[in-house]
Amino acid sequence: MKDPANQNIHKANQTRWNAAADDWAKKAESRGLWKAAVNNPALVLNEAVRDQCAQIRNQKVCVLGSGDNEAVFAFAGMGARVTSVDISQNQLAHGAKRAAILSLDVDFVQSDVVDLHALEDASFDMVYTGGHVAVWVADLYTYYSEASRILRPGGVFIVDEYHPFRRVWQESKTELKVGYPYFDKGPFLFDYDEDVLNPQTGQYKSYEFHWQISDFVNAIIQSGCRIVQFKEYVENSEDWEVAPMEGLPGMLLIISVKE
Numbered sequence: 001m002k003d004p005a006n007q008n009i010h011k012a013n014q015t016r017w018n019a020a021a022d023d024w025a026k027k028a029e030s031r032g033l034w035k036a037a038v039n040n041p042a043l044v045l046n047e048a049v050r051d052q053c054a055q056i057r058n059q060k061v062c063v064l065g066s067g068d069n070e071a072v073f074a075f076a077g078m079g080a081r082v083t084s085v086d087i088s089q090n091q092l093a094h095g096a097k098r099a100a101i102l103s104l105d106v107d108f109v110q111s112d113v114v115d116l117h118a119l120e121d122a123s124f125d126m127v128y129t130g131g132h133v134a135v136w137v138a139d140l141y142t143y144y145s146e147a148s149r150i151l152r153p154g155g156v157f158i159v160d161e162y163h164p165f166r167r168v169w170q171e172s173k174t175e176l177k178v179g180y181p182y183f184d185k186g187p188f189l190f191d192y193d194e195d196v197l198n199p200q201t202g203q204y205k206s207y208e209f210h211w212q213i214s215d216f217v218n219a220i221i222q223s224g225c226r227i228v229q230f231k232e233y234v235e236n237s238e239d240w241e242v243a244p245m246e247g248l249p250g251m252l253l254i255i256s257v258k259e
Contacts, residue, residue, distance in 0.1 A: 006138035009187060009207045010112055013136045014087045016204035020194040021090030027197065028068040034098050037070050038077035044070040045160075046253055048231055052126070052156050056080045059125035064113045064147060065133030069095035069106075075128070076104045083107040083124070085116070087136075114142040122152040130160030130253075135167070135208050138187065140219045148223035151258045157225045159216060159254045163232065166250060167210045169243040176243055185210050197240045216254060225256035 028034055037044045041053075057079030063072045066084040072095065076082045084106055086092050092108045099106045111118050113129070114137065127147045137143050144159075151157055170179030180188070186209045193202025220227060234250030237243075 003139070006114075009138045010087065010114070010136075012205040013207055014112075016192065016194070016206050017088040017136075017196075018090045019204055020196050021088055021094060023194050024068065024091070024196060025094040028070070028094075033070045034068060034073055035102070037074040038102055038104070041074035041078060044074050046231075046233060046251070048229060048253055048255065049128070049158055049160060052158065052255060053078050053080075056126070060123065061126045061128065062119065062124045062147075062150060064116075064127065064129040064143075065131070065136075066095065067091060067131060067133075069098060071128060071130065072106060073099070073102060073104060076102075076106055080126075081105075083109055083119070085109045085111050085113065085119075087112050113137060114139050114146060116146045116150055119150045121149055122155075124150050124155060125152060126156045126158065127151050128158045128160070130158070132162050134159075134161050134211050134216070138207070138209060140209075140211055140215055141222055144219040144223040144225075148225055148258055151225075153258055155258050157220065157223070157256045157258060159220065159252075159256075161216065161252050163234075163249045163252045164210060164212055164216075165248050166241065166245055169245070171242040172244075174244065176245070180210055182210075182212065185212070185215070213252065216252060220254055220256050225258050227254060227256045229253070229255040 061075045061080040062083045064085050066072050066086045072082050072084045089110045096108050168180045170177045187207045190206045192199040192206045231253040232249035237245045
C-alpha cells in the first residue's frame with residue numbers, strides 16, 4: 001500500500017487493536033468458541049465454507065485478519081496446516097497462547113493484509129478472510145489481490161464478511177433509520193477507547209470503511225479469482241449491534257477459485 005494516507009489509517013487502526021487485544025480476549029474467553037471450534041467447526045464456519053473443506057487435511061490454509069483465531073482453530077481441527085495473519089501483534093500473542101493450550105501447530109504472522117510480503121506466491125491451497133476485517137482496510141482491491149497472490153492456481157479464496165446492509169443504520173433500540181448512506185464508503189473517523197464491541201469516546205483513532213457488495217465482488221474478480229458461489233445468510237440481531245436488524249442479511253459469503 002503506497003498511499004501515505006492509507007498507511008497512516010492502518011497504523012492508527014493497528015494501534016487501537018493492539019490496545020484492545022486484552023479486552024477482546026476476555027470477551028472471546030466468555031464465548032468459549034476458540035476452544036469449541038476445534039471439534040465443532042460449525043460453530044464458526046458456515047456450511048458452505050465447511051463443504052469446501054472435504055479435502056482440507058494437510059492442506060495449507062491462510063486466515064487473513066485472524067482476530068480471535070476462532071476460524072484458525074476450526075481449520076486446524078479439521079487437519080489443515082494453518083497460518084494466522086493479523087495486523088495486531090497483541091492479538092496474535094493471545095492466539096499463540098491458545099494454540100499451545102489446544103496443542104495446535106499454527107504459524108502466526110504479523111502483517112498488514114494489504115502487504116503480505118512475508119508470504120510466498122502460490123503457497124496456500126485456501127485463503128479465508130471474514131467476520132469484520134474489510135471494515136478496517138483502506139484498499140480492498142490490494143487486500144484481495146494479495147490474497148490471490150499467495151493462493152496457488154486452482155486454490156479457493158473465501159470471503160465471509162459482515163453484510164454491508166448492517167453498517168448503514170443509526171444507533172437505535174426501536175427503529176431502522178439510515179445514518180450512513182449506503183454509497184458513502186468513508187473513511188469514517190471515530191475517537192474510541194479500547195472496547196471494540198461497545199466503544200466509548202477515547203484516545204484511539206479508529207477508521208472504518210463501509211464497502212458495498214459491488215466492491216467485494218469486483219475486488220475478487222480483479223484479483224484473478226472466479227466466483228463460484230455467492231450467499232447471504234443470518235437474520236438475527238446480535239446484542240452488540242446498533243439497531244434492530246432482524247430479517248436483514250447478516251453475512252455476505254463469496255467463494256471463488258483462482259484461475
